[in-house]
Amino acid sequence: MDKLKIAIARGATCSGCEIEFVDINERLLDVLGIADIVYAPTLMDIKHKDVEAMPDKSIDICLYNGAVRLEESEYEAKLLAKKSKIMVAFGSCAYTGGIPGLANITNRQKIFETVYRDTASTENPDFVVPQTKCEVSGYELTLPELFDEGVKLLDDVVEVDYYLPGCPPLVGQINTLLDVVINWVGGKGELPPKGTVIASSKTLCEECNREKKENMRIQKIYRPHEIEIDPEKCLMEQGIICLGPATRGGCGAKCINDGNMPCRGCGGPTAAVLDQGGSILSAIASVLNITDSESTVTDEEIEKMVSQIVDPLGTFYRFGLPASLLKRKVTEKVV
């Protein structure tokens, strides 16, 4: 039997996903026994032209991590989709935009101003910013263009077969994916239907061990460092915003159960909803200090209550702004 061919491609990523792939530990030896990694710029010296030379659909599986926000990433994603049989959006950034997706509340010009001029450690009086083309001693040098229209998902540029959520996806999820693909290559199993998200179909609350009360109520909202967090009680009940109710399970609620920290929502929306932010907004607002004397509460008091959440957009869409319904910030015409 021919060896399985794996590609590990990358867009806007911190490379944490690749590190997590190595975290499958000794199984890596088994994987390398039956598979060849044919493309992985993080691990080896390989260029686009080498991939271009490969026959179409010659790679069995491509794990693409990172969001798409450079011309070059889009080209790379399209190239690998052409050369691969299975395309996997590996990790939150490829799946829902991830942390780089938060760039959708600004634009290229403002990003350049912050990064190349305004930060405290930057000295750039002429405001030199990256150009897509420039000439140096008679040679033309090029750089890929950063999209002005914002961060794209892998799904926006190519057809994706499977999604592996998580920042990064955990070893258990990676092993599930490997099992399925190895069985398929060995003729011992079928592939799951296209579009499958390799995680749980339920919310994270199903995997959380904390005690949850029937009549839960948030009295005051705290940030995690402001209080001593009780490891037994539901975080929401303690006033800590936890994205668990609106987030897909599959990670075993590691942050909550082992880390005593709230969920930040890297698993993306559950199968039943369109918008993770809308879903958690609804959940939090529903338990925001509703008491028996509600009729005496004024609209001003409600305003104060909801204003405790200082950055709803950043909190509710931390890992999924480009995958949300509104996708990015707009500018209202001034009347």
Next chain:
Amino acid sequence: MADEKFEPNILVFCCNWCSYAGADLAGVSRLQMPPHFRVIRTMCSGRVDPEFILHAFSKGIDGVLVAGCHVGDCHYIGGNYRTRRRVPLLKNMLKQFGMDSERLKLDWVSAAEGDKFQKVITEFTEKITELGPSPYRAK
């Protein structure tokens, strides 16, 4: 295009027990209202998931009005307690998305307040017409 009159698209969510009846009363009383709105009836204003509103805005709607029973009068006792928290929180978030938060409005209309429904719709339509087309329209 510039001198063409702007006709807004407005979506109104009415709860079954109060506001829908209020809208009906406004209709049967032949109260005159601008014709730019479409009503979707939900069982309670608490059924209006913020996702519905975000979905409407993503499709380019210019304004969304949520109408429910007055606080204390909810048919399900506490449905509108949730609504009155969700809408202001959603407004705060819409501001961060760069939208004018006045494109979303929450008001209470009872089954007996046909005239209030007329007033709320008229004022809201005027406001949205003044604001112009939603910035998400072209997307």
